[in-house]
Amino acid sequence: MTMIGWLQIILYCVIIVALTKPLGWYMTRVFNGDRTFLSPVLRPIEAGIYWFSGVDEKREQHWLTYTVAMLLFHVGGFLIIYGVMRLQAVLPFNPAGQSAVAEDLSFNTAISFITNTNWQNYGGESTISYLVQMLGLTHQNFLSAATGIALAVALIRGFSRASMRTVGNFWVDVTRTTLYVLMPICVVYTLFLVWQGIPQTLGPYVEATTLEGAKQTIAVGPVASQVAIKMLGTNGGGFFNANAAHPFENPTALSNFVQMLSIFAIGAALTNVFGRMVGNQRQGWAILAVMGVLFVAGVAVTYWAEANGTSTLHALGLTGGNMEGKEVRFGIVASSLFAVITTAASCGAVNAMHDSFTALGGMIPLINMQLGEIIIGGVGAGLYGMLLFVVLAIFVAGLMVGRTPEYVGKKIEAREVKMAMLAILVLPLMYLGWTAVGVVYPAAVASMANAGPHGFTEVLYAFTSATGNNGSAFAGLTGNTFFYNLTLASAMFVGRFFMIVPAMAIAGSLAAKKSIPPSAGTFPTTGGLFVGLVVGVILIIGGLTFFPALALGPIVEHLAMNAGQVF
Amino acid sequence: MLREIRPAIVLLLVLTAITGLAYPLAMTAIAGAIFPAQAQGSLVEKDGKVVGSALIGQEFKDDKYFHGRLSATLAPDPNDSTKTVSAPYNAANSGGSNLGPTSKALADRLKEDVDKLKAENPNAAVPVDLVTTSASGLDPDISPEAAQFQVPRIAKARNMPEEAVNQLVASNVHGRLFGLLGEPRVNVLALNLALDRAPAK
Numbered sequence: 001m002t003m004i005g006w007l008q009i010i011l012y013c014v015i016i017v018a019l020t021k022p023l024g025w026y027m028t029r030v031f032n033g034d035r036t037f038l039s040p041v042l043r044p045i046e047a048g049i050y051w052f053s054g055v056d057e058k059r060e061q062h063w064l065t066y067t068v069a070m071l072l073f074h075v076g077g078f079l080i081i082y083g084v085m086r087l088q089a090v091l092p093f094n095p096a097g098q099s100a101v102a103e104d105l106s107f108n109t110a111i112s113f114i115t116n117t118n119w120q121n122y123g124g125e126s127t128i129s130y131l132v133q134m135l136g137l138t139h140q141n142f143l144s145a146a147t148g149i150a151l152a153v154a155l156i157r158g159f160s161r162a163s164m165r166t167v168g169n170f171w172v173d174v175t176r177t178t179l180y181v182l183m184p185i186c187v188v189y190t191l192f193l194v195w196q197g198i199p200q201t202l203g204p205y206v207e208a209t210t211l212e213g214a215k216q217t218i219a220v221g222p223v224a225s226q227v228a229i230k231m232l233g234t235n236g237g238g239f240f241n242a243n244a245a246h247p248f249e250n251p252t253a254l255s256n257f258v259q260m261l262s263i264f265a266i267g268a269a270l271t272n273v274f275g276r277m278v279g280n281q282r283q284g285w286a287i288l289a290v291m292g293v294l295f296v297a298g299v300a301v302t303y304w305a306e307a308n309g310t311s312t313l314h315a316l317g318l319t320g321g322n323m324e325g326k327e328v329r330f331g332i333v334a335s336s337l338f339a340v341i342t343t344a345a346s347c348g349a350v351n352a353m354h355d356s357f358t359a360l361g362g363m364i365p366l367i368n369m370q371l372g373e374i375i376i377g378g379v380g381a382g383l384y385g386m387l388l389f390v391v392l393a394i395f396v397a398g399l400m401v402g403r404t405p406e407y408v409g410k411k412i413e414a415r416e417v418k419m420a421m422l423a424i425l426v427l428p429l430m431y432l433g434w435t436a437v438g439v440v441y442p443a444a445v446a447s448m449a450n451a452g453p454h455g456f457t458e459v460l461y462a463f464t465s466a467t468g469n470n471g472s473a474f475a476g477l478t479g480n481t482f483f484y485n486l487t488l489a490s491a492m493f494v495g496r497f498f499m500i501v502p503a504m505a506i507a508g509s510l511a512a513k514k515s516i517p518p519s520a521g522t523f524p525t526t527g528g529l530f531v532g533l534v535v536g537v538i539l540i541i542g543g544l545t546f547f548p549a550l551a552l553g554p555i556v557e558h559l560a561m562n563a564g565q566v567f
Numbered sequence: 568m569l570r571e572i573r574p575a576i577v578l579l580l581v582l583t584a585i586t587g588l589a590y591p592l593a594m595t596a597i598a599g600a601i602f603p604a605q606a607q608g609s610l611v612e613k614d615g616k617v618v619g620s621a622l623i624g625q626e627f628k629d630d631k632y633f634h635g636r637l638s639a640t641l642a643p644d645p646n647d648s649t650k651t652v653s654a655p656y657n658a659a660n661s662g663g664s665n666l667g668p669t670s671k672a673l674a675d676r677l678k679e680d681v682d683k684l685k686a687e688n689p690n691a692a693v694p695v696d697l698v699t700t701s702a703s704g705l706d707p708d709i710s711p712e713a714a715q716f717q718v719p720r721i722a723k724a725r726n727m728p729e730e731a732v733n734q735l736v737a738s739n740v741h742g743r744l745f746g747l748l749g750e751p752r753v754n755v756l757a758l759n760l761a762l763d764r765a766p767a768k
Contacts, residue, residue: 007747053578054570065571072575080583096659126660139587143579171574178582183590190594191601197622199608200598205659206608208617210625211632211759218620218658220608224598225591242661245702247622248608253749310668313695316681320695320710324673325663327701328636328708331750335702352702353663356673454667476665557669566671 001307005333009299012257012337013292016264020288021281023265024272030180031153031173031273033057042179049175060166063508066154067501069170070147074114077143081110081136085128094129095204096219101127108485113137115496116144116378118230118237118348118471119488121479125219125240130202137237138226142186145233146177148380151500152270155384158507159408160277162515167507181266182232189228189262197251198224223248231262234378236348236471244338244351245327256334256351263347267376270383278408282526287386290534291375295344298364298375303336305361311561325356336361339472343368346378348471355449355458355474359561362474363554366461369468371542372427378469381496384503388420391506393530393537395420397523407525409515416509419502426498428545430467430491435460435549437487444483449476452567453560457553462488467495611756619756624707626656627759631724633709633717635755636696637680639664640704656705664700684716691716708752711740721762735761 029036050057061069084091085106089099101109105121112119113136122128128136150173157167194200199220206218223239227249230236240246250256268288275284307321321332330338335352342349343365354362368375374386390407395417398405405412438444438459448455458474465472466488473479479488524530560567599606609621619625624635640662642654654660666673680698694713714736722729739758743749 004743004747011747049578049581053581054573055578069571069575072571073579076575076579080579123660134591135583135587138591139583142586143582171578175578175582178586183586186590187594191598194598194602194605197605197609200595200606201608202595203607206610206617206620208610208619208625210619211613211756211763212625212627212629214626216619216623216625216656216658218608218623219661222591222595224606225594229586240661240703242663242703242705245663246661247624247703247705247707248620251609251622253744257748309695312668312674312677316677316693318677318681318693318695318698322668323695324666324699325702326699327703327706328696328710328752329706329749334749350702353665355665355667356663358668449665450667450670452669454669457667474665474667475663476667557667561669566669566674 001303002333005303005307008333009303009337012260013296015261016268019261019265020268020272023269024276024284027181027269028273028276030176033172033176036180038180038184046175046179050172053171055169055171057169057172060169062165063154063167063504063511066167066170067504070151070500071497073143073147073170073174077114077140078110081113081140082106084132084136085109088129088132091129091131093131093134093202095202096129098127098129104482104485105480108489111489111492112471113140113235113237114144115469115492116148116233116235116346116381117466117469117492117496118235119466119473119479119492120237120241120243120471121485121488123241124238125221130221133226133239134222138229141226141229141233141235141237142178142182143174145229145235145379146174146182148378149177149181149266149270150174150380151504152380152383153273155387155503155507156274156277158510159410160279161511162513164511167511182229185232186225186228189232190224192258193224193227193255196255197248198227198255199248200224220248231259231347231349232266234263234267234345234347236342238349244349245353250351253329253334256330256338259349260338260341263341263345263349264376266379267345267382270380274383280408280526283408286526286530287390289531290538291386293531293535294371294375294538295340298340298344298368299337302340302357302361302364303333305358306336307332308358310358311564312566315564322356322358322361325353327351339365340368342472343470344373344375344377346373346381346468346470348465350472353475354461354472355476359554359558362457363550365472366457366464366550366554367542369464369470370431370546371538372424373468373470374538381469381499385499388423388503389538389541390534391416391420392424392541393534394523394525396537397533401523403521406516406522409517410510410513411516416506419506423499423502424541427467427495430494431460431463432546432549434463434487434491438463441483443481447478447481447484449478450567453553453557454567457557460549460553463491466491469496611760613760621754621756622707623658624656624701624705625756627755630720632759632762633714633721633755634697635709636706637698637700638704639700658705661703661705663702663704688716688719707754707756709755711736711751711753714739714753714758725762727765731765732762735765
């Protein structure tokens with residue numbers, strides 16, 4: 001570890017905190033339907049869309065209607081992606097002549113993108129056409145992100161409202177998020193990325209003759225517009241197979257730094273939106289503090305482990321850290337930081353190959369996902385995941401002092417706690433259950449690229465990433481098989497929607513409750529005690545659930561490595 | 568609930584047209600007008616022919632060129648399309664080795680390459696980036712140490728003084744942005760083009 005490495009990490013944290021308040025202010029105005037500086041341009045478009053689609057923007061929805069609208073929206077999104085993938089050979093914008101994508105891979109990819117997972121069983125430049133990149137992937141990058149944000153806002157309204165039956169209008173929330181938040185940032189961001197060197201063209205792959213006279217086919221495409229929303233919307237599905245490690249997806253140290261910022265920006269700002277909407281910004285800062293503690297701890301471990309390298313490297317006298325699977329322009333620190341950010345945030349883009357990380361360096365991304373991606377988290381999904389843990393922590397605190405727990409003026413009762421537990425427990429069921437199948441079913445075992453405990457970790461990582469809707473991978477695992485296409489799709493589906501529905505049920509039940517003013521007996525939820533309590537609940541619940549699995553994978557691999565064992 | 572069906576279809580189609588077609592196509596037109604070189608892939612031409620992209624690494628095996636990092640990219644086996652074969656710097660199929668820290672295959676590969684490099688230049692420590700594969704398999708850069716390590720071989724193969732080659736390396740080193748972000752690096756293609764332009768002794 002170096003001083004200049006830590007300075008980069010500190011600079012990153014400072015900028016994220018600095019962005020939280022202004023972006024939170026702007027987004028709160030958008031979700032409240034207030035005028036913004038973009039309204040003169042966007043308001044006519046927005047009104048036209050509502051008129052054309054038959055949306056009455058004044059009419060709010062019950063939580064159940066809101067949820068059904070969201071589900072219907074996803075059915076359509078699924079069909080569009082599946083359709084364009086199956087038909088890409090006969091559709092335009094296919095200069096590389098890609099043939100139709102197989103049924104199981106199309107199914108997996110469609111589920112992957114509507115759930116904001118963006119797991120890449122597809123190969124990017126070697127599998128899909130420009131049309132699929134744009135109409136299939138870019139479009140769902142926007143809409144699945146907008147959906148996540150809309151759901152978080154609906155849950156926030158559950159806390160901020162009193163004695164109301166409705167939580168907002170899904171169509172309005174999705175449209176406003178897309179038009180006022182995601183799209184304007186992406187337009188500017190795309191131009192920045194092209195300036196840095198990311199291609200944006202519909203032309204065919206370039207045929208070059210190298211200096212030594214060999215032929216090199218260089219894949220290009222409408223990359224920058226996809227990458228912008230892929231990062232901002234914490235989607236993470238790459239244009240290319242190597243994702244953000246590919247020089248065309250992430251050409252410079254600056255593009256890398258801004259991409260890392262854009263992963264966290266909206267998720268961090270949503271904590272401020274929460275604070276503003278419940279009437280006390282300190283409530284938002286307290287949640288951001290919980291996330292910050294867990295984040296910095298993760299960065300420190302991964303950075304230390306990667307800078308330290310492996311026994312294999314030491315034995316050969318190689319210094320400079322574990323550079324296998326990393327790019328020179330990012331080096332150890334920017335690769336480690338990116339890996340922690342992308343898994344804390346449900347993004348899943350990678351600028352280095354996590355499969356080649358050291359055992360402990362790769363364990364932190366795994367833990368981040370197993371905690372439910374609540375450290376900033378996916379846009380929206382992170383906040384509602386974190387609020388589930390807050391509900392639980394408040395409940396535990398209430399049990400300790402024997403009072404009915406309350407949070408931001410709402411009593412937390414049996415229904416909320418049951419729903420929170422349902423959402424939290426369904427995740428380990430998916431990733432531990434499927435991992436158990438994956439390590440004994442012969443067709444699945446054949447997919448492992450590494451032997452020994454590392455192979456086990458590859459499987460555990462795949463199902464954790466899919467369930468958490470992250471999308472990063474220990475990419476040595478051959479995921480494009482019938483078994484993995486279907487099982488991973490089921491993990492992604494359950495991980496997304498079995499979390500959303502209970503969270504929305506909580507939103508509806510909270511919105512209907514009366515708001516009670518704080519009294520002398522109210523547990524303060526803006527201070528250090530509260531932050532410590534939530535961190536503790538997250539680590540205890542998480543730790544008890546997945547520690548045994550980690551012991552079989554990265555922990556035993558670390559011990560084997562120190563003993564000089566290879567597999 | 569029934570009245571949610573029309574928005575579910577129409578709103579989806581409208582937003583799909585905006586985000587999936589209008590946005591990427593408009594950005595293609597605008598970016599192509601403002602940054603035409605980058606939008607096309609930062610292509611590098613020599614004598615009117617495209618020799619590669621400034622951002623994409625390419626394979627160098629010849630002793631007279633600086634070598635880049637190891638690349639683990641693959642290509643379909645021409646004899647059996649269900650299998651793949653090693654194809655370093657395949658810029659149409661990016662990817663890494665994905666070998667883990669306790670992989671025997673990785674340990675063996677590292678040992679073989681370290682021994683080879685030690686034989687080539689016994690006077691310097693082997694830089695780690697010269698014996699590890701990059702994440703994309705297309706890394707265009709090497710560290711300044713990795714370039715300096717190869718100077719004696721280049722000087723010998725080109726019959727140039729080491730001093731001149733060292734100067735070329737030094738003038739091709741890109742430092743950290745603002746002295747802070749990223750890592751110092753040398754673009755291998757740019758360095759080799761500069762080497763070809765350098766006057767022979």
